[in-house]
Amino acid sequence: MSGIxxxxxxxxxxxxIEQLGRVRTDDYAWxxxxxxxxxxxxxxxxxxxxxxxxxxxxxxxxxxxxxxxxLQAEIVAEMKGRMKEDESFPALPHGDWHYGxxxxxxxxxxxxxxxxxxHPDEPETLLNxxxxxxxxxxxxxxxATHSPDHRLFAWAEDTQGSEIYTIRVRDLTTGEILxxxxxxxxxDFTFSPDSQHIFWTYRDENGRPVKIFRRALSGSxxxxxxxxxxxxxxxxxxxxxxxxxxxxxxxxxxxNDHDTSECWVxxxxxxxxxxxxxxxxxxxxxxDLSHWDDRFVVRTNADGATDFRLMVVMxxxxxxxxxxxxxxxxxPGHYVTGCICFADHLVWTERxxxxxVIEIEDRAGVRHQLATDEEAYALSLDGAYEFxxxxxxxxxxxxxxxxxxxxxxxxxxxxxxxxxxxxxSGHDPAKYRTRRLLARAPDGEMVPITxxxxxxxxxxxxxxxxxxxxxxxxxxxxxxxxxxxxxLVDRGWVYAIAHVRGGSEKGWNxxxxxxxxxxxxxxxxxxxxxxxxxxxxxxGAGRIVADGRSAGGMLMxxxxxxxxxxxxxxxxxxxxxxxxxxxxxxxLPLTPPEWPEWGNPLTDTTAYDRIAGYSPYDRIEAKxxxxxxxxxxxxxxxxxxxxxxxxxxxxxxxxxxxxxxLLRINMEAGHGGASGRFxxxxxxxxxxxxxxxAEERARETQVGEKQAGETRAEVARETxx
Numbered sequence: 224m225s226g227i228x229x230x231x232x233x234x235x236x237x238x239x240i241e242q243l244g245r246v247r248t249d250d251y252a253w254x255x256x257x258x259x260x261x262x263x264x265x266x267x268x269x270x271x272x273x274x275x276x277x278x279x280x281x282x283x284x285x286x287x288x289x290x291x292x293x294l295q296a297e298i299v300a301e302m303k304g305r306m307k308e309d310e311s312f313p314a315l316p317h318g319d320w321h322y323g324x325x326x327x328x329x330x331x332x333x334x335x336x337x338x339x340x341x342h343p344d345e346p347e348t349l350l351n352x353x354x355x356x357x358x359x360x361x362x363x364x365x366x367a368t369h370s371p372d373h374r375l376f377a378w379a380e381d382t383q384g385s386e387i388y389t390i391r392v393r394d395l396t397t398g399e400i401l402x403x404x405x406x407x408x409x410x411d412f413t414f415s416p417d418s419q420h421i422f423w424t425y426r427d428e429n430g431r432p433v434k435i436f437r438r439a440l441s442g443s444x445x446x447x448x449x450x451x452x453x454x455x456x457x458x459x460x461x462x463x464x465x466x467x468x469x470x471x472x473x474x475x476x477x478x479n480d481h482d483t484s485e486c487w488v489x490x491x492x493x494x495x496x497x498x499x500x501x502x503x504x505x506x507x508x509x510x511d512l513s514h515w516d517d518r519f520v521v522r523t524n525a526d527g528a529t530d531f532r533l534m535v536v537m538x539x540x541x542x543x544x545x546x547x548x549x550x551x552x553x554x555p556g557h558y559v560t561g562c563i564c565f566a567d568h569l570v571w572t573e574r575x576x577x578x579x580v581i582e583i584e585d586r587a588g589v590r591h592q593l594a595t596d597e598e599a600y601a602l603s604l605d606g607a608y609e610f611x612x613x614x615x616x617x618x619x620x621x622x623x624x625x626x627x628x629x630x631x632x633x634x635x636x637x638x639x640x641x642x643x644x645x646x647x648s649g650h651d652p653a654k655y656r657t658r659r660l661l662a663r664a665p666d667g668e669m670v671p672i673t674x675x676x677x678x679x680x681x682x683x684x685x686x687x688x689x690x691x692x693x694x695x696x697x698x699x700x701x702x703x704x705x706x707x708x709x710x711l712v713d714r715g716w717v718y719a720i721a722h723v724r725g726g727s728e729k730g731w732n733x734x735x736x737x738x739x740x741x742x743x744x745x746x747x748x749x750x751x752x753x754x755x756x757x758x759x760x761x762x763g764a765g766r767i768v769a770d771g772r773s774a775g776g777m778l779m780x781x782x783x784x785x786x787x788x789x790x791x792x793x794x795x796x797x798x799x800x801x802x803x804x805x806x807x808x809x810x811l812p813l814t815p816p817e818w819p820e821w822g823n824p825l826t827d828t829t830a831y832d833r834i835a836g837y838s839p840y841d842r843i844e845a846k847x848x849x850x851x852x853x854x855x856x857x858x859x860x861x862x863x864x865x866x867x868x869x870x871x872x873x874x875x876x877x878x879x880x881x882x883x884x885l886l887r888i889n890m891e892a893g894h895g896g897a898s899g900r901f902x903x904x905x906x907x908x909x910x911x912x913x914x915x916x917a918e919e920r921a922r923e924t925q926v927g928e929k930q931a932g933e934t935r936a937e938v939a940r941e942t943x944x
Contacts, residue, residue, distance in 0.1 A: 227883055228286045231279040233872050242807060243828050247841065249804065251869040259863065260428055263385040266857050266890065277857070277868065277888045284852070284885040291912035298710045298908035303901065304648035305706035313628045313641040314338070315616065317608035320373060322349075331899030332356050335367050335376070349376040349393065360891040361898045365410045369395070371471065372418040375440065379410040384893030385858040386410065387426055392440075405438060405450075411464045416471040416491035422453065424464055430812030430860040432462050435476050437494070454478075454487060454498055460815035467491065468514035469564065469610045472538075475512055481696065481819040484509045488541065501536075502544045515564040521547060522562050522571075528553035530730045533562060533571060551582075558730040560699075563604055566611040568633045572604060574699060577659070577671040577728035579603070581617060583633050591636065597621050598659040599673045599702035620644075620704040622675040622718075623655040646706060654678055655712065657702070662721075662748075662755035668736070670748045671722040671729070672756070673702040677712050687791075687918040688717040688762035690753055694725030694745035695774035696820065697734035707907050711914070717761055723748035723778070738820055743837055746781040753782075753789045765791050765921045768914040772796040773862055773894070776853075780839025780870065783848055792850040792917025794910050797859055797894050801866040802838035803831070812860045840866075843873050847880035850917040852887070852910070859893040882920075885913075 235250040256262055256270045288295075308330075314323030319340060324333045332352030338345055349369070356362030359382050367378035376395055379388035390405035390412055405412075405423055409432035412423035418440070425434040436450040454476050456463045463478045474489040476498055483506050487498035501519070502510065509531075510523035521534045525547065533551035540546035551559065551571065560579070562571040569584045579602040581593040593602065605616035605628065613634045620626040625644035632638070658674040680686055689711055693700050700720050708718045722728040725737025725745040737745040749769075756762050767790050771779040776798020783793050799805070807824050809815055822830025835841055851874065853867035871886040878884060889896060889906075897903050 227881075228283060230283050230875060230884070231276060233276055240804075240807075242824065243826075243831050245828075245831060245835070247803070247835075249869075251865075251872050252804070254865040254868045254872075255863070256865075260430070263430065263858050263860055264383065264387060266383065269857065274890075277864070277886075277890065280868070280871070280886040281888060281890075284887045287883050287885055288909070288913060288916065291909075291916050294915065295905070295908045295912045298911050299904050301648070301710050301713075302707055302904045302907065305646045305650070305709065306900070307645045307647055310645075313605075313616070313630075314343070315606065315608050316340070316612075316614075317369075318373065322369060322608065326900070327353065331901055332362060332364070335378075337369070347395075349395070350378055355380065356899070361893075363895070363898050366412055368414070370414045370418040370440075371416055374418060375414070377412065377414070377421065379408055379412060381410065383858045384856055384889075384891070384895070384898070385430075386860050386893060387430070390421070390423055392421075409464075413465050413467045413474065415474060415494040416467055417494060420494045422465045422467075422474060422476075422494075429810055431459065431816075432464065433459075435463055435465050451495075453489075458815075459809070460818060461485075462816055468512075469607065470514040470516060471610065473514050477511065478504075479509070480816050482507055482509065483819075484511065486510065486512050488512075499541055501541055502547075511562075513562045513564045515569060516566065520550065520562055520564055520569060522559055523547075524731070529732055529735070530555055530557055531559040533559060533569075555732075556730055558727055560727075561604065563607070564610075565607070565613070565615075565633070567613065568615070570604065570615060570633075572602070574727065574730070577673070577699075577702075577722050579701070583615070585633070593617070593631070595619065597624070597657065599657050600624070601701040601703045603701075616641075622657045622673065622702050622704060622708075623652045625650060625652075625704050644704065650706075650709075660755065660759070662752045664724075664744065664748050664751045666744070668724070668744075668748070670724070670752055672752050673720040673722065674761070675708065675712055675718045676761075677715065680712075680715050680717065683760040685757075685760060685763035685766060686715055686717050687915075688719055688756060688767050689770055689914055690719045690721055690749070690756070690767050691770045691775075692721040692723050692745075692749045692752075692778050693771060693773075693775035694721075694723040694737050694748070694778055696725075697727040697731065699726050699728045707904075707911075710908075710911055714915070716914075717756075719752070719756060719761075721749050721752035723752070725774075739822055740833060742821070742833070743781075745778055746785060746837065749778055749782055750786050750789065753786070757789075764789055765925055766918055768792040768794065768917055770794040770796075770910070770914075771798070774799050776800060776862070776867075777802060777839060779851075781837055781842075783851065783874075784839060784842045784844070784846075787846060787848050790849045791921035792852065792914060794852050794854075794913060795867065795870075796854045796896070796910075797856060797862040798839075798853055798867050798870065799862045800839040800853075800870040803834045803841050805863075805866065806834060811863070840870050840873060843870075843877050845877050845879055848874060848878040848882060848884065849880070850882040850884070850913075850920065852885045852913045852917075854887045854889070854896070854906070854910075856889045856893040856896065857891070861894045864888050882917075 236253045238249045238252045308328040311325040314321035320337045330353045335350040336346035361384045363381045364378045377392045388408040388410040392401045409424040409426045421438045424432045433456045435454040460480045461478045476487040485504040486501045513520045532553040534547040558574045560572045584590045600621040615631040628642045630639045660672040661669040727734045776795040779795040780800040824831035855864045855867040
């Protein structure tokens with residue numbers, strides 16, 4: 224590899240694994256620290272030889288990409304120039320107050336504020352996350368909210384990236400943070416409707432949210448250290464959470480795996496009462512709840528409603544599954560994704576052909592719809608604190624259109640534009656175009672592709688292209704506006720999203736068509752999208768850089784094994800690539816909950832063989848791999864750091880090309896990468912710079928091979944002559 228430094232060479236400790244009559248070996252299992260649970264809480268406890276190796280890999284990737292340093296800095300400056308530094312977002316009304324989020328000039332983290340009606344220039348700061356994050360290498364706050372009586376403000380904070388949170392509470396009368404804190408939390412909590420209790424979710428030693436506790440709040444705001452166990456989940460495959468209904472009448476405990484769910488409710492006016500089960504779990508039955516005065520609206524797949532339906536059950540019929548009545552019938556192809564209730568209106572969202580519509584119904588049963596005419600766009604509900612209101616907050620955006628925040632009067636059917644995303648360096652939507660294409664998969668399914676390009680990039684002439692994919696858990700990758708992608712598009716690149724099966728862009732069947740026994744459809748869909756983009760002249764073989772994160776990283780590993788010839792480079796961020804080993808380790812946080820998604824290779828030989836047939840780490844073989852850049856996080860509880868580390872080490876053993884295989888482990892962060900809105904730009908710019916570098920390198924190689932071929936042909940002709 225001319226001009227490329229020599230990569231680290233990890234030692235091997237061959238481990239023989241016998242499982243269900245199958246045998247496999249793993250030379251790099253030693254990279255998993257046996258004390259990984261403690262490392263999540265304190266990264267300094269990482270075994271020294273592992274830490275040394277990861278630091279060596281970081282140094283190597285830094286050296287290889289050092290020639291892109293100026294480009295990275297240029298891209299960071301561009302991305303930062305598109306961000307409004309003193310940013311604020313439309314505040315949500317609640318009683319006499321409006322609650323919102325703002326950023327200060329130069330600040331990395333949000334400031335949570337409130338102000339009196341009509342006085343937005345006189346905000347009271349509830350949480351200054353910049354101050355909380357000072358002198359910390361990582362900081363994240365989530366679930367920040369106020370108590371219904373406006374007396375307290377609480378948030379959950381993580382200072383390691385391990386997603387093990389501590390809840391802190393501020394007394395808004397005195398401004399002081401209360402001395403008692405709640406640790407080992409998943410980050411999920413809610414105030415009771417009477418503001419006298421906090422219900423919170425406990426994360427166990429294996430990182431699983433498995434219990435709900437209640438903490439009393441005294442009238443003075445003190446928080447006694449005693450917690451009362453409210454609910455304990457007996458199944459290690461189920462995760463729990465807690466919320467309060469916006470009607471103020473109920474506290475809802477939800478527990479679920481990937482295809483079964485169960486809800487328990489507690490009266491909001493009697494928060495110490497024992498929870499009541501709404502409908503006992505039945506394998507394959509999924510449901511969630513929104514409360515509408517005297518009834519619950521149930522979003523469910525009951526009775527064969529693959530794309531979900533809305534049903535209702537009266538409060539006095541809780542526990543009676545037979546009392547559920549149809550309200551919005553199931554319509555195949557109209558996937559009901561969410562629901563929110565107001566005193567006089569019911570609102571729900573549907574995904575149809577990879578786009579979203581908002582449906583609204585009043586108390587008389589009259590319905591109307593919010594939609595748009597763009598080829599690809601995203602509509603989203605922005606939440607609300609108030610129940611007795613006609614105002615709906617929602618957002619609209621598309622790959623070319625910056626986000627717009629609206630207040631919509633559901634009774635009058637009028638809307639007010641509250642804010643449009645400001646791009647300080649300037650943005651003209653007319654300079655960009657969005658396309659929605661359809662690629663034919665090997666089994667005939669049509670896979671949507673969303674494209675973004677600059678109008679100066681000729682259509683029909685191959686261009687460098689970044690192709691993003693995910694395809695797991697029924698998560699839809701919506702066509703949103705991203706200022707970061709413009710740094711590629713403005714350089715003549717095409718940005719594309721492959722809406723592959725395993726997501727829910729075309730409904731829940733689209734998800735079911737890419738999980739378990741049909742998982743390989745996710746991979747072949749992505750390849751079909753790449754081939755379609757080549758056939759349509761948008762790009763060329765060897766000019767595509769593929770990008771995927773988390774379970775999308777599994778997709779990256781799979782397509783690297785299946786069709787490396789299509790790609791100039793592959794970016795895999797926190798990649799789930801060691802699927803067979805991870806799904807065989809039931810101590811890891813996500814393993815039991817994800818057996819419904821992938822199968823259980825500990826007990827099921829069919830699942831073992833299926834996973835072994837596509838697990839990226841296990842399917843590596845001698846071939847010309849493209850340049851690959853794997854990025855992980857040391858304190859990541861979802862995709863552990865050793866997955867990308869092992870993957871890159873094994874790839875280097877087998878790859879027959881001279882393309883660099885790079886690993887970067889963020890030693891101070893977890894699954895979400897660097898915290899802070901500006902620090903995260905460094906990683907985004909690094910990925911863009913790698914993509915540009917890899918595509919240029921591949922193109923130079925293609926030109927060199929072509930010239931070498933022409934020279935050989937000329938020599939042959941002269942010899943024959």
